[in-house]
Amino acid sequence: MSLQHNHQQLIEKLFACVLACEHCATACLGEENVADMAACIKLDRDCADICAQAxxxxxxxxxxxxxxxxxxxxxxxxxxxxxxxxEHQHCKDCAAACTTCAEACHAHHTAITQD
Known part of the structure:
Protein backbone atom coordinates (compact mmCIF):
# COMPACT_ATOMS: atom_id res chain seq x y z
CA MET A 1 0.00 0.00 0.00
CA SER A 2 1.47 3.37 -0.96
CA LEU A 3 1.89 6.28 1.45
CA GLN A 4 -0.41 8.37 -0.74
CA HIS A 5 -3.18 5.83 -0.25
CA ASN A 6 -2.55 5.58 3.49
CA HIS A 7 -2.88 9.33 3.92
CA GLN A 8 -5.63 10.15 1.45
CA GLN A 9 -8.18 10.94 4.18
CA LEU A 10 -5.68 13.16 6.00
CA ILE A 11 -4.82 14.97 2.78
CA GLU A 12 -8.54 15.55 2.17
CA LYS A 13 -8.91 17.03 5.68
CA LEU A 14 -5.88 19.24 5.10
CA PHE A 15 -7.36 20.59 1.87
CA ALA A 16 -10.79 21.03 3.47
CA CYS A 17 -9.05 23.16 6.08
CA VAL A 18 -7.23 25.14 3.38
CA LEU A 19 -10.53 25.93 1.67
CA ALA A 20 -12.29 26.85 4.92
CA CYS A 21 -9.44 29.16 5.93
CA GLU A 22 -9.30 30.84 2.53
CA HIS A 23 -13.05 31.37 2.58
CA CYS A 24 -12.95 32.72 6.13
CA ALA A 25 -10.12 35.16 5.37
CA THR A 26 -11.92 36.47 2.30
CA ALA A 27 -15.23 36.78 4.15
CA CYS A 28 -13.51 38.54 7.06
CA LEU A 29 -12.26 41.18 4.63
CA GLY A 30 -15.88 41.97 3.85
CA GLU A 31 -16.96 42.38 7.46
CA GLU A 32 -18.00 45.82 8.70
CA ASN A 33 -15.11 46.21 11.13
CA VAL A 34 -12.19 44.58 9.32
CA ALA A 35 -9.71 45.76 11.95
CA ASP A 36 -11.39 43.50 14.51
CA MET A 37 -10.83 40.57 12.16
CA ALA A 38 -7.10 41.18 11.54
CA ALA A 39 -5.85 38.37 13.80
CA CYS A 40 -8.37 35.98 12.28
CA ILE A 41 -7.33 36.88 8.73
CA LYS A 42 -3.62 36.46 9.53
CA LEU A 43 -4.12 33.05 11.14
CA ASP A 44 -6.45 31.94 8.33
CA ARG A 45 -3.77 32.73 5.76
CA ASP A 46 -0.99 31.04 7.75
CA CYS A 47 -3.13 27.99 8.40
CA ALA A 48 -4.12 27.65 4.74
CA ASP A 49 -0.49 27.86 3.62
CA ILE A 50 0.80 25.40 6.22
CA CYS A 51 -1.98 22.87 5.60
CA ALA A 52 -1.43 23.04 1.85
CA GLN A 53 2.29 22.42 2.33
CA ALA A 54 1.59 19.52 4.69
CA GLU A 87 -19.95 34.84 15.70
CA HIS A 88 -19.76 34.87 11.90
CA GLN A 89 -20.77 31.60 10.26
CA HIS A 90 -17.61 31.55 8.14
CA CYS A 91 -15.54 31.73 11.36
CA LYS A 92 -17.55 28.94 12.96
CA ASP A 93 -17.13 26.77 9.87
CA CYS A 94 -13.41 27.51 9.77
CA ALA A 95 -12.97 26.72 13.47
CA ALA A 96 -14.68 23.36 12.92
CA ALA A 97 -12.50 22.51 9.90
CA CYS A 98 -9.35 23.55 11.76
CA THR A 99 -10.25 21.44 14.80
CA THR A 100 -10.92 18.41 12.62
CA CYS A 101 -7.64 18.93 10.81
CA ALA A 102 -5.69 19.44 14.05
CA GLU A 103 -7.01 16.15 15.43
CA ALA A 104 -6.14 14.34 12.21
CA CYS A 105 -2.63 15.81 12.23
CA HIS A 106 -2.20 14.84 15.87
CA ALA A 107 -3.10 11.25 15.09
CA HIS A 108 -0.46 11.05 12.34
CA HIS A 109 2.50 13.21 13.35
CA THR A 110 5.81 12.11 14.75
CA ALA A 111 8.16 14.01 16.98
CA ILE A 112 10.57 16.45 15.37
CA THR A 113 14.03 14.91 15.53
CA GLN A 114 17.40 15.36 13.90
CA ASP A 115 19.78 12.49 13.33
Whole structure:
Protein backbone atom coordinates (compact mmCIF):
# COMPACT_ATOMS: atom_id res chain seq x y z
CA MET A 1 0.00 0.00 0.00
CA SER A 2 1.47 3.37 -0.96
CA LEU A 3 1.89 6.28 1.45
CA GLN A 4 -0.41 8.37 -0.74
CA HIS A 5 -3.18 5.83 -0.25
CA ASN A 6 -2.55 5.58 3.49
CA HIS A 7 -2.88 9.33 3.92
CA GLN A 8 -5.63 10.15 1.45
CA GLN A 9 -8.18 10.94 4.18
CA LEU A 10 -5.68 13.16 6.00
CA ILE A 11 -4.82 14.97 2.78
CA GLU A 12 -8.54 15.55 2.17
CA LYS A 13 -8.91 17.03 5.68
CA LEU A 14 -5.88 19.24 5.10
CA PHE A 15 -7.36 20.59 1.87
CA ALA A 16 -10.79 21.03 3.47
CA CYS A 17 -9.05 23.16 6.08
CA VAL A 18 -7.23 25.14 3.38
CA LEU A 19 -10.53 25.93 1.67
CA ALA A 20 -12.29 26.85 4.92
CA CYS A 21 -9.44 29.16 5.93
CA GLU A 22 -9.30 30.84 2.53
CA HIS A 23 -13.05 31.37 2.58
CA CYS A 24 -12.95 32.72 6.13
CA ALA A 25 -10.12 35.16 5.37
CA THR A 26 -11.92 36.47 2.30
CA ALA A 27 -15.23 36.78 4.15
CA CYS A 28 -13.51 38.54 7.06
CA LEU A 29 -12.26 41.18 4.63
CA GLY A 30 -15.88 41.97 3.85
CA GLU A 31 -16.96 42.38 7.46
CA GLU A 32 -18.00 45.82 8.70
CA ASN A 33 -15.11 46.21 11.13
CA VAL A 34 -12.19 44.58 9.32
CA ALA A 35 -9.71 45.76 11.95
CA ASP A 36 -11.39 43.50 14.51
CA MET A 37 -10.83 40.57 12.16
CA ALA A 38 -7.10 41.18 11.54
CA ALA A 39 -5.85 38.37 13.80
CA CYS A 40 -8.37 35.98 12.28
CA ILE A 41 -7.33 36.88 8.73
CA LYS A 42 -3.62 36.46 9.53
CA LEU A 43 -4.12 33.05 11.14
CA ASP A 44 -6.45 31.94 8.33
CA ARG A 45 -3.77 32.73 5.76
CA ASP A 46 -0.99 31.04 7.75
CA CYS A 47 -3.13 27.99 8.40
CA ALA A 48 -4.12 27.65 4.74
CA ASP A 49 -0.49 27.86 3.62
CA ILE A 50 0.80 25.40 6.22
CA CYS A 51 -1.98 22.87 5.60
CA ALA A 52 -1.43 23.04 1.85
CA GLN A 53 2.29 22.42 2.33
CA ALA A 54 1.59 19.52 4.69
CA UNK A 55 -0.62 17.90 2.07
CA UNK A 56 2.08 18.33 -0.57
CA UNK A 57 4.73 16.81 1.70
CA UNK A 58 2.55 13.78 2.44
CA UNK A 59 1.64 13.38 -1.22
CA UNK A 60 5.31 13.28 -2.25
CA UNK A 61 6.27 10.94 0.60
CA UNK A 62 8.64 13.53 2.11
CA UNK A 63 10.97 12.34 4.86
CA UNK A 64 9.73 15.25 7.02
CA UNK A 65 6.04 14.89 6.20
CA UNK A 66 5.07 13.34 9.51
CA UNK A 67 7.21 15.80 11.48
CA UNK A 68 5.67 18.76 9.62
CA UNK A 69 2.26 17.71 10.93
CA UNK A 70 3.34 18.92 14.40
CA UNK A 71 3.47 22.47 13.04
CA UNK A 72 0.26 21.93 11.12
CA UNK A 73 -1.56 20.80 14.25
CA UNK A 74 -0.33 23.88 16.13
CA UNK A 75 -1.47 26.42 13.52
CA UNK A 76 -4.82 24.66 13.15
CA UNK A 77 -5.42 24.90 16.90
CA UNK A 78 -4.41 28.58 16.97
CA UNK A 79 -6.69 29.35 14.04
CA UNK A 80 -9.60 27.41 15.53
CA UNK A 81 -9.21 29.30 18.82
CA UNK A 82 -9.23 32.68 17.07
CA UNK A 83 -12.10 31.85 14.75
CA UNK A 84 -14.03 30.51 17.73
CA UNK A 85 -14.05 34.02 19.23
CA UNK A 86 -16.24 35.34 16.38
CA GLU A 87 -19.95 34.84 15.70
CA HIS A 88 -19.76 34.87 11.90
CA GLN A 89 -20.77 31.60 10.26
CA HIS A 90 -17.61 31.55 8.14
CA CYS A 91 -15.54 31.73 11.36
CA LYS A 92 -17.55 28.94 12.96
CA ASP A 93 -17.13 26.77 9.87
CA CYS A 94 -13.41 27.51 9.77
CA ALA A 95 -12.97 26.72 13.47
CA ALA A 96 -14.68 23.36 12.92
CA ALA A 97 -12.50 22.51 9.90
CA CYS A 98 -9.35 23.55 11.76
CA THR A 99 -10.25 21.44 14.80
CA THR A 100 -10.92 18.41 12.62
CA CYS A 101 -7.64 18.93 10.81
CA ALA A 102 -5.69 19.44 14.05
CA GLU A 103 -7.01 16.15 15.43
CA ALA A 104 -6.14 14.34 12.21
CA CYS A 105 -2.63 15.81 12.23
CA HIS A 106 -2.20 14.84 15.87
CA ALA A 107 -3.10 11.25 15.09
CA HIS A 108 -0.46 11.05 12.34
CA HIS A 109 2.50 13.21 13.35
CA THR A 110 5.81 12.11 14.75
CA ALA A 111 8.16 14.01 16.98
CA ILE A 112 10.57 16.45 15.37
CA THR A 113 14.03 14.91 15.53
CA GLN A 114 17.40 15.36 13.90
CA ASP A 115 19.78 12.49 13.33
Missing amino acids: ARLLQRDSVIGHQYLVLCEEICRLCADECGKH
